[in-house]
Amino acid sequence: MYSDKVIDHFNNPRNMGEISDADGIGKVGNKVCGDVMYIYIKVKDDRIADIKFKTMGCAAAIATSSIITELAKGKTLDEAMKITKKDVSDSLEGLPPIKQHCSNLAADGLHKAIEDYRGKR
């Protein structure tokens, strides 16, 4: 049911962990539906210098969290704001239809982290 890319990111998640002095944190999802995602970003010269995630959820939730850190790293904040759910799902060679709604939260998490950073300034 999952693509090889999803399974790869699920088994070997990239940039997993917390950033203790993060400049912005995006928290999305809810425990009731089973997926919760925290995205931590470090910003330098308007670019995402570092990004990490922590996720409770299914393989799709973990894989989307993992891949968004790769998609966003090094991008300007404006570029990162333009990353969509579809970009995430395409980069993972697709997600099962039922997972699109519930588990594809990573783009929202990233955008919230950026908004959190911008709000603090």
Place this chain on the structure above:
Amino acid sequence: MKRIYLDHAATTPVDLEVRKAMKPFLSDNFGNASSLHSFGRDAKQALEESRGKIAEKLGAGPDEVVFTSGGTESNNLALKGVAFANRKKGKHIITSKIEHDCVLNSCKWLENEGFEVEYLDVGREGFVNLEVLGNSIRKDTVLVSIIHGNNEVGTIQNLKEIGKICSERDVYFHTDACQSFTKVPLDVGKHNLDLVTINSHKIYGPKGVGALFVRKGTRIIPWQHGGGHEFNKRGGTENIPAIVGFAKATEVTGEKEIQHMTGLRDRLIAGIPGEFPDSWLNGPKENRLCNNANFSFRHIEGESIVLRMDQKGIAVSTGSACSSHSLEPSHVMIAIGLKPEEAHGSVRITVGKENTMEEIEFAIESLREVTDGLRKMSPFVKNV
């Protein structure tokens, strides 16, 4: 990689003796049991011998066993067949909130057809409250249907007491015994049962065959109409090889196998909840299916556990969310009082007679690695 199968509540491998018994009925004795010639008579003989074996196992008469295509069909026939045949007496049915989907969805369908269904609550360990059950029976109640051994949390209901209540109140009593059959003694006489669903592929028999015990005199209408097969209760040419395999499979699980599975289950129950952080056992400690263990792990999700265990070659399952069909948490987990977020983190391990203690030790060790790894990823677990 060595694979370890720990999902026997989903299905079991066909036992080698069962396969041996089935083989002559594929290409050699292939007759239709309804035919008059010798091919047909041979098939008919195999059919009736098999029926006799299964009837004996249930304490039933041979003419009270109706072969079907499996547990789902048997449950559909029991519920819809009895409901429609007795609708002049009443349209009220009682069941529980922890039934298999095929019972619940048959009930929902019956509700759409004008029947009234009461879904009884269960306690934390999954038992139906007998007093509540008794009080729920009305003048127009025609059928009580309660699952014998629960497929997710392993709870074994007190059929004897439920049967007593139903018989005193003159209400038909049906049980879905797919998970418990051959593992837990079942006697249709002692338990006052009018209808019992059993199937083959949960007991080391082939898929695609099951049976419904229908007590003589029970008012039921067929759901699949055909050429008068199965005492006019279920049309369709009997699947002889599968039926022969099903009958043979009733001999596979004896006292020795039950004790072996109980030992493996108890090792899991001793080794996981309490020993693992934020974990607990779902379902009861006593009156539990000998092969069922079900655990919840806080802050992590069941599907991730199942997939990571699969990477290690170990097959377990989650009744909870994020299956390919539904994102809803398991109705059984919710019924026993788990919060949705707790239900999402549940894993079911169901052992079989062919599993070894070494496999169980390896599974516990693997589960430890998997849950530790996922906990590290969870936003609700602080890094140490």
